[in-house]
Amino acid sequence: MNGLHLTADLYDCAATALLTDQPALAALCRGQVAAVGLTAVAECWHPFPASPAGPGGMTGVVLLAESHLAIHTWPERAGVTLDVYVCNFGADNSARAEQLLAALVRALCPARQQISRLYRGNPG
Amino acid sequence: MNGLHLTADLYDCAATALLTDQPALAALCRGQVAAVGLTAVAECWHPFPASPAGPGGMTGVVLLAESHLAIHTWPERAGVTLDVYVCNFGADNSARAEQLLAALVRALCPARQQISRLYRGNPG
Numbered sequence: 395m396n397g398l399h400l401t402a403d404l405y406d407c408a409a410t411a412l413l414t415d416q417p418a419l420a421a422l423c424r425g426q427v428a429a430v431g432l433t434a435v436a437e438c439w440h441p442f443p444a445s446p447a448g449p450g451g452m453t454g455v456v457l458l459a460e461s462h463l464a465i466h467t468w469p470e471r472a473g474v475t476l477d478v479y480v481c482n483f484g485a486d487n488s489a490r491a492e493q494l495l496a497a498l499v500r501a502l503c504p505a506r507q508q509i510s511r512l513y514r515g516n517p518g
Numbered sequence: 519m520n521g522l523h524l525t526a527d528l529y530d531c532a533a534t535a536l537l538t539d540q541p542a543l544a545a546l547c548r549g550q551v552a553a554v555g556l557t558a559v560a561e562c563w564h565p566f567p568a569s570p571a572g573p574g575g576m577t578g579v580v581l582l583a584e585s586h587l588a589i590h591t592w593p594e595r596a597g598v599t600l601d602v603y604v605c606n607f608g609a610d611n612s613a614r615a616e617q618l619l620a621a622l623v624r625a626l627c628p629a630r631q632q633i634s635r636l637y638r639g640n641p642g
Binding site for chain 1: 519523525527529559560561562563564566577578579581582583585586590592595597599601603605630632634636638639640
């Protein structure tokens with residue numbers, strides 16, 4: 395059960411088009427998951443309707459054999475929150491998780507970011 | 519974007535049947551999401567195959583209008599990890615998130631648990 399859960403809260407992302415383009419965002423997620431050697435097993439996405447504040451955001455999850463990648467976008471604030479959670483069943487996937495998060499952050503180009511690391515599933 | 523992300527790592531869960539019963543676990547998640555006043559918008563689940571260690575676990579996510587609920591089970595260790603992440607767009611959903619996590623923990627009956635709280639999406 396032990397593993398690493400990374401979270402990233404991204405502000406003022408320059409890649410604004412990605413925040414409302416579900417096929418492009420899903421393709422980015424799938425592509426980067428595969429590029430770092432993690433395994434996608436399912437995914438689901440939900441677009442939110444536009445509001446007076448602007449176009450609607452998206453929420454999506456790629457289920458991994460190693461746990462999950464989640465993404466939520468707030469286009470009205472050019473904001474994104476990301477989760478990359480990997481368990482280490484059979485292998486230490488921490489480096490892959492860090493690579494995946496870094497690749498997604500690079501693609502989204504935030505002006506500011508807050509990243510946290512939580513080590514989970516170790517009963518001590 | 520601001521919100522509360524709860525994680526729970528549960529060990530030696532007494533409700534072992536739930537850890538391999540996808541329809542029951544999905545119904546539990548859906549029911550408790552609705553009971554606390556959060557809004558499910560999509561979900562996806564993936565069962566893992568059995569191994570020499572025992573029956574396979576499951577991974578699943580319920581996407582919420584407020585963000586997401588994720589669950590991963592390790593039946594061979596009677597373990598579960600949970601994420602309840604809610605943003606506070608339009609309302610403070612922190613109490614609902616705490617209620618949802620508490621209800622799921624109660625249903626799974628762990629002998630030991632580790633819970634963490636991360637406040638996200640506040641650029642300061």
